[in-house]
Amino acid sequence: MIAPVTVGLLLFTVGPMLTSLWLSFTNYDVVSTPRFVGTANYRYLLTADPSFWVSVKVTALYAIASVPLGLFAALAVAMLLNLDIPFRGAFRTLYYLPSLLPATVSGVLWAWIFQPTDGALNRLLLQAGVHGPAWTQSPSWALPALILMSVWGYGGAMVIFLAGLQESPRFLHEAASLDGAGAWRRFWVVTWPSLTPTVFFNLTMGLIGAMKAFDQAFAFGQSNGAGVGGPARSTLFYVLNLYTKAFEHFHMGLASAMAWMLFAVIGLLTWLNFRLSKRWVHDEATA
Numbered sequence: 451m452i453a454p455v456t457v458g459l460l461l462f463t464v465g466p467m468l469t470s471l472w473l474s475f476t477n478y479d480v481v482s483t484p485r486f487v488g489t490a491n492y493r494y495l496l497t498a499d500p501s502f503w504v505s506v507k508v509t510a511l512y513a514i515a516s517v518p519l520g521l522f523a524a525l526a527v528a529m530l531l532n533l534d535i536p537f538r539g540a541f542r543t544l545y546y547l548p549s550l551l552p553a554t555v556s557g558v559l560w561a562w563i564f565q566p567t568d569g570a571l572n573r574l575l576l577q578a579g580v581h582g583p584a585w586t587q588s589p590s591w592a593l594p595a596l597i598l599m600s601v602w603g604y605g606g607a608m609v610i611f612l613a614g615l616q617e618s619p620r621f622l623h624e625a626a627s628l629d630g631a632g633a634w635r636r637f638w639v640v641t642w643p644s645l646t647p648t649v650f651f652n653l654t655m656g657l658i659g660a661m662k663a664f665d666q667a668f669a670f671g672q673s674n675g676a677g678v679g680g681p682a683r684s685t686l687f688y689v690l691n692l693y694t695k696a697f698e699h700f701h702m703g704l705a706s707a708m709a710w711m712l713f714a715v716i717g718l719l720t721w722l723n724f725r726l727s728k729r730w731v732h733d734e735a736t737a
Contacts, residue, residue, distance in 0.1 A: 474706035484703070491707035502708070504683050505691035508593060512687065513660035516600040520656055521649070524604040528611035542612070549605025557669025560599045561586060586670075589684035596667055596685055600660075607652045614648030615641070643732040650731045654723050661716050664689040688712060 474491055476484035495502045531542050548556070563570045564585035572582030585595040622640045631639065667687050671680050678694055679686030688708070696705035 470706045470709055473702055474710050476703045478702040478706075480700045480702060487703070491703045492711070495704065495707060495711070499704075501683070501686065501691055505679075505686045505688045508684070508686055509661060509663065509688040511593065512597060512600075512663060513657060515594075515597045517653065517656040517660050519597065519601050520604050520607060521652055523601050524607035524652065525611050525645075525649075527604065528608045528615055531608075532612060532615045542609075546605040546609060549603045549608075553603075553665030554669040556599070556602055557666040558673045560595070560602070560666070561670045561673035564595045564599075587681055589682040592670075592681055592684045596663075596670060599666060599670070600663075607656065610648055610652055611645070614645045618644040646731045647733070650723070650727050654720060657719055657723070658716055661712065661719070662689055663687050664693065668693070 473484060475486055475488060477487050477490075478484035527545055531538060531545065535541070551559075562568075564572075566572060566582070566584040566587055569582075569585070571585070575582040583591045585591045618641050622644075623636055626636045626640050664687060667685050667690055668678065671678050671685060678698075679690055689712070692705050692708045692712070695701045695708065
């Protein structure tokens with residue numbers, strides 16, 4: 451007898467994945483019967499589709515900038531909330547709440563904040579005597595705006611960092627203090643080694659999330675009038691490009707090929723991350 455979980459896995463995961471793999475080798479466009487074209491979709495994407503490499507570049511820049519920023523913000527806030535301060539529980543809740551907002555809602559909210567004339571950010575900058583850029587209308591500033599927006603969702607990583615900080619051996623901190631080590635020295639000698647497994651987890655999940663970025667960019671472009679991937683394709687993320695091919699142009703074969711290429715890249719990056727982790731992640735079991 452087949453377990454229900456196995457049936458669900460076959461119907462909703464394995465089945466659609468195999469179907470997508472098959473479609474990536476066809477010219478399926480929803481209205482006609484799929485026709486096998488071999489690797490034509492993959493060759494077209496790699497050699498003849500200019501939007502493909504634009505979306506790869508945008509996604510790579512976003513991941514390179516947003517992941518370290520998000521990790522730094524999450525760790526900094528977690529360390530502050532790990533201190534023995536009044537109303538610590540309330541502060542932890544307040545700092546975590548923004549991450550509970552749906553990505554589309556935060557995208558619309560930040561599109562308003564980044565409005566060049568009426569946006570809250572540029573109004574604040576103007577009060578300080580600084581004329582803010584046209585965040586939502588300038589191809590040079592739209593992607594940095596989305597990178598700043600990504601830091602808004604650090605709540606999940608912050609909670610995980612907070613759990614890691616609380617697992618850091620207190621007796622080692624006390625011993626380092628008795629030896630005369632300052633706060634900065636204690637962080638690198640005691641806190642950081644015990645926190646590296648948590649950093650590794652958040653780094654891996656952050657990279658995967660950045661490679662699949664879609665919701666906020668979609669809502670951001672629609673809310674500011676620049677359209678999907680606008681202005682001038684400066685926010686055309688990889689998954690956003692995949693979406694337009696699949697559900698606006700109905701090139702399901704190309705979209706499926708893009709999905710499998712993304713799957714391969716994420717798998718490769720995750721594997722490399724695990725391999726390199728042996729050089730810097732502290733494992734107490736083998737220490």
